[in-house]
Amino acid sequence: MIEVQHLTKRYGRVTAVDDVSFRVERGEILGFLGPNGAGKTTTMRILTGYMPASEGRATVAGFDVFEHPLEAKRRTGYLPETPPLYPDMTVREYLDFVARIKGVSSNERRTRVEAVMRRTRVSDMASRHCGKLSKGYRQRVGLAQAILHNPEVLILDEPTAGLDPKQIIETRDLIRGLAGDHTIVLSTHILPEVSQTCQRVVIINKGRVVAVDTPENLTARLQGAETLYVHVDAPGADVTSALAALPGVTRVQPAEMRASGAYEVESERGRDVRRDLARDIVTRGWGLLELRPMRMSLEDVFLQVTTEEPAAAAPESAATPEEAPRA
Amino acid sequence: MRNIMAIAGKELRSYFASPIAYIIIGFFALPFGVFFYLYLDAFLRQSMQMAQYGGNMNVNQQVIRLVLQNASVIILFVMPMITMRTYAEEKRSGTVELLLTSPVTDLQIIIGKFLGALGLYIAMLLVTLLYVAILFVYGNPEWRPLVAAYLGLLLMGGAFLSIGLFISSTTDNQIVAGIISFVVFLLLWIIGWFAESAGPTIGPLTSYLSITEHFEDFAKGIVDTKHVLYYASLITFGLFLTAKSVDSERWRG
Incomplete structure (x- = not known):
C-alpha cells in the first residue's frame, strides 16, 4: 500500500532523512518510532506530498507521490502534528470546507461530515468555533478531517500528543477501529502506544532506519540473553559467585535499585536455568523469595537501538562522511 | 473550478467571520465619504457661481472623477490589510499543511485566495456606490464613465492584491507582510512623481510603471x-510570482 525506497531529504547541509526504505501492507498499522528530531515528520510530509524528497521514491496506493501528487493525495488522509484548524470556522463549517477540497461529492458531503463527527465524537461541538476547542477536541477534529474523504491510507503525526490518559485510550481505540479499511502509519515517541496499537514498528534515529519488525520480535531479537530476576534471602553469603558458578549462567549482577539480595542472572540464550538455580539456592539453605524471567520492554529496545547503534556505527560513518556522494 | 470556489469561499468567509472585513470596509468608506463631501461641497459652491455667469458644470468630471482619484490612494493604504494574512497566517498556524496535502493544485489555491480577497474588495467598492447613488437621486450624472471608472478601480485593486498575495507568501509573519506590501505599493504610486523631473527617456518609463497613473484615464x-x-499583466505577474514562491517554499521545506 505504501512503499518507500531510499528516501533522502536534505535541508541545505543538514540531512533530515537518510536513505529510508520500508513497506506497509494493506490494512496494517505501522508505528513510526523515534526520538524528537529523528526525521519522522519529514518522512510523513514527503509521503503526504507536502514536500518533495531530495532522493528516492515513495508510492502511496500505487501512485508516486511526486509524479502523480493529486492521485496520491486523493487517497491519503493526513493529521499533522498540530491539527490544521481555522480558528474562526465552526467545526461543521471547517469539515464542510475540507470535504470540498478533498473532492467529496456535494450530495454526499453532508452525510459524510455528520458520520465523521459521530465517529470521532465531536458532534456536540459541531457549531463551536475551532479556535475555542480544547486540545482533545482539536485533535479529534483533526482526525475527523483526515478520515473525511475515506482515504485508503492514513498518516497520523503524533495523534495522541498532548492528550490526557483517557483521551489517549479513546484515540487509540479509534485508530485501531480504523485499521482494516485503512492502512495507517502513525508516528510517536511514546513507546507503549506502539506495542498497543501497531502491528509493525519502524525505529528511526537521526534520519536512518535502525530497526523494522513487530514489537514482539524486536523485544526478542534485541534481547541478547535470557535474564532472570532472583531475590534471595541469604544474609552475608557470597551469592554472586555461587550463582555464577552454575552451568549455563553467564553473568550475575546485583539488580539496580532493589533491596539487597536481588540479582539479575543472565544465561546462555535458549537455555533455561531456572530449575538448577532454584535447586542450588534451596540446597544451600537460602530462602528463595522471588524468581521470574525479566522481559525487555520496548523502552529498553528503543534506548538500545537509538543510543548504542549509532556508537557502533560511528567508525563506518566516519569513513564515509555525510557529504560524500552515494553509490 | 470547484476547488477554486471552495477556497475563495473559505477566504471570503474568514474575512467576514473576523472583524477584519468590517474594519477594512469602514476604514475605506470613512475617508471616501469625507472626500465625497468636500468635492461635492466645492462643486455646489462653484456651480452657484457659474450659474451667475452662465456656464456648464459636469458632475462626472468634477465630483466623481476627483473622488475616485483620491480613493485610489486610500485603496493603496487599505490593500495591505487585505492581503497580509492570506498566506502568512496559514503558514503560521500550520493550516497550509492541509491545503498542500489536499488534492488541489497550487494554482487553484492561489487563484482561490486571490478571488476571495477580490470578493472583499468588491464589497468595499459596493459600499461606495451608496455615495454615487446620492448623485443619481439629486442630479443626472452619466453612467458610462462611471462604469469605466469602477472597472479601473477593480483592475487596479486586482493588481495590488496579486502583488500583496505574493508578498504574503514569502513570510509567515503577517505584520512583516503588511509593512512590506505597504512600502511596495507606496513606491508603485510615487514612482510616477519622478516623471516630470526624470528627463525624456526615464520619465515616460516611471509614469508607465506607476500603478495609480494608469487609473487616470479610467477615472475620466x-x-x-x-x-x-x-x-x-501586473495581476498575472503577481500570481506567477506567488506560484513560484509557494513552489520554492516546498523544496526548501
Whole structure:
C-alpha cells in the first residue's frame, strides 16, 4: 500500500532523512518510532506530498507521490502534528470546507461530515468555533478531517500528543477501529502506544532506519540473553559467585535499585536455568523469595537501538562522511 | 473550478467571520465619504457661481472623477490589510499543511485566495456606490464613465492584491507582510512623481510603471486597452510570482 525506497531529504547541509526504505501492507498499522528530531515528520510530509524528497521514491496506493501528487493525495488522509484548524470556522463549517477540497461529492458531503463527527465524537461541538476547542477536541477534529474523504491510507503525526490518559485510550481505540479499511502509519515517541496499537514498528534515529519488525520480535531479537530476576534471602553469603558458578549462567549482577539480595542472572540464550538455580539456592539453605524471567520492554529496545547503534556505527560513518556522494 | 470556489469561499468567509472585513470596509468608506463631501461641497459652491455667469458644470468630471482619484490612494493604504494574512497566517498556524496535502493544485489555491480577497474588495467598492447613488437621486450624472471608472478601480485593486498575495507568501509573519506590501505599493504610486523631473527617456518609463497613473484615464471615463493590459499583466505577474514562491517554499521545506 505504501512503499518507500531510499528516501533522502536534505535541508541545505543538514540531512533530515537518510536513505529510508520500508513497506506497509494493506490494512496494517505501522508505528513510526523515534526520538524528537529523528526525521519522522519529514518522512510523513514527503509521503503526504507536502514536500518533495531530495532522493528516492515513495508510492502511496500505487501512485508516486511526486509524479502523480493529486492521485496520491486523493487517497491519503493526513493529521499533522498540530491539527490544521481555522480558528474562526465552526467545526461543521471547517469539515464542510475540507470535504470540498478533498473532492467529496456535494450530495454526499453532508452525510459524510455528520458520520465523521459521530465517529470521532465531536458532534456536540459541531457549531463551536475551532479556535475555542480544547486540545482533545482539536485533535479529534483533526482526525475527523483526515478520515473525511475515506482515504485508503492514513498518516497520523503524533495523534495522541498532548492528550490526557483517557483521551489517549479513546484515540487509540479509534485508530485501531480504523485499521482494516485503512492502512495507517502513525508516528510517536511514546513507546507503549506502539506495542498497543501497531502491528509493525519502524525505529528511526537521526534520519536512518535502525530497526523494522513487530514489537514482539524486536523485544526478542534485541534481547541478547535470557535474564532472570532472583531475590534471595541469604544474609552475608557470597551469592554472586555461587550463582555464577552454575552451568549455563553467564553473568550475575546485583539488580539496580532493589533491596539487597536481588540479582539479575543472565544465561546462555535458549537455555533455561531456572530449575538448577532454584535447586542450588534451596540446597544451600537460602530462602528463595522471588524468581521470574525479566522481559525487555520496548523502552529498553528503543534506548538500545537509538543510543548504542549509532556508537557502533560511528567508525563506518566516519569513513564515509555525510557529504560524500552515494553509490 | 470547484476547488477554486471552495477556497475563495473559505477566504471570503474568514474575512467576514473576523472583524477584519468590517474594519477594512469602514476604514475605506470613512475617508471616501469625507472626500465625497468636500468635492461635492466645492462643486455646489462653484456651480452657484457659474450659474451667475452662465456656464456648464459636469458632475462626472468634477465630483466623481476627483473622488475616485483620491480613493485610489486610500485603496493603496487599505490593500495591505487585505492581503497580509492570506498566506502568512496559514503558514503560521500550520493550516497550509492541509491545503498542500489536499488534492488541489497550487494554482487553484492561489487563484482561490486571490478571488476571495477580490470578493472583499468588491464589497468595499459596493459600499461606495451608496455615495454615487446620492448623485443619481439629486442630479443626472452619466453612467458610462462611471462604469469605466469602477472597472479601473477593480483592475487596479486586482493588481495590488496579486502583488500583496505574493508578498504574503514569502513570510509567515503577517505584520512583516503588511509593512512590506505597504512600502511596495507606496513606491508603485510615487514612482510616477519622478516623471516630470526624470528627463525624456526615464520619465515616460516611471509614469508607465506607476500603478495609480494608469487609473487616470479610467477615472475620466476612458477604457484604454493599454491600461487594461498593464493591470492584467501586473495581476498575472503577481500570481506567477506567488506560484513560484509557494513552489520554492516546498523544496526548501
